[in-house]
Amino acid sequence: MTHVSGAWPTRLPLAERRCFPRFNIALVGLCSINQGPDAHCASVDLSIAGIAVRTRAAVSIGDAVIASFREFGMAKGRVVRRFEGGFAFALNTVDPYRSRLSQYLGWRVRCLDRPSPETCLDERVVPLNRLLVLTRADGRAHIGRVESVSRSGIVFTSTTRFSLGEAVRVGRYALAADSFSVMISFAAAD
Template identity: 30%
Template sequence: MVAVELRRMKRMSQSVSVQTSENRANRRQYERTNLSVAGRLMLPSGGEYPCDVEDISEGGIALHSQADGEIGDRVIVYLDRLGRFEGQLVRRFDGGFAIQTRLQTNQRARLIERIELLKNHSQGDGIAALPRRAPRRTPTNEEANECARLTIDNGEEVACRVLDISLTGAHIRLSNRPKVGTHVTVGRTLGRIVRHTDEGIGVEFLSTGKLAS
């Protein structure tokens, strides 16, 4: 019995050693960039927490967060202006943790492009001037009905009207405009207010949901 337990512990130790070596190799392989980007993350427990990026690369993200994730947890992260990421929690540090991501070649290329834009092109309000990637269009009746209400990050729901929509965002008519940077949910799609307009707000989607399809 003791011998079996010792063999099991040895296998676990070897597995952790291999993972640690891979994580160190990944950190060396990809150039990490320090960015000030906010977002939200979700853990397997279903908990959702705010987070801020410490640094990011094609292979992983270091996040500041009060989330109580464990090594090995699958983590889903929505980052402002960068989008959605999935990864595995591989390292903890004081005030946060790092996740390892596995991106396809085209995803890595898009991420590198967006990181460079965030580093080099910023407007007066500190929000990067990323190009629109999809044409705007008038919403269908189904879309207009589904997103007739907008949920603010404090849980408040308000009536609204979508004026135009695309894969990456929407222009929404709203009488009382929350401040730029506020997280909102349009229908079932998570987004962030990136500008105020004469008629309401401009929202960038942080995830791809039914309304943005």
């Protein structure tokens, strides 16, 4: 909103409004400009329309960007704005990675950015035994650390990556991987 001295706040003109909310989330990753060598980068803010990153890589407006972040995977687009120490790029509109970013941001808003336990959809409990063994459909077992458990899912950390929708088993529960090995939602409960 813009403020005019002595007046009520007014709405921004349509051309200056953002279509999607931006989230100030710092993630570390790699980016490649015009299929050049990878350079380290860190996100400044994210939205499903674009990402602003800090990096030492030299860019020009319109350069092709491929960025990779552990939390949600790759993002492809073109540089639309430069600023001191980095740049912003718009994501390709038909890019399948855009939906992964959207799911990550949704998960982040639902689970991590809640100010208090009262705003959670389900009560979250931190178990005493935080060691977790996940078994994939092919029988391979992986170890993780439980962060919290609720009726709707398990939040855990692991060095293993799971594909979206991949079937996994935790104890007697069959689950479907959601949000890239960070959160697993209960698909069926016995």
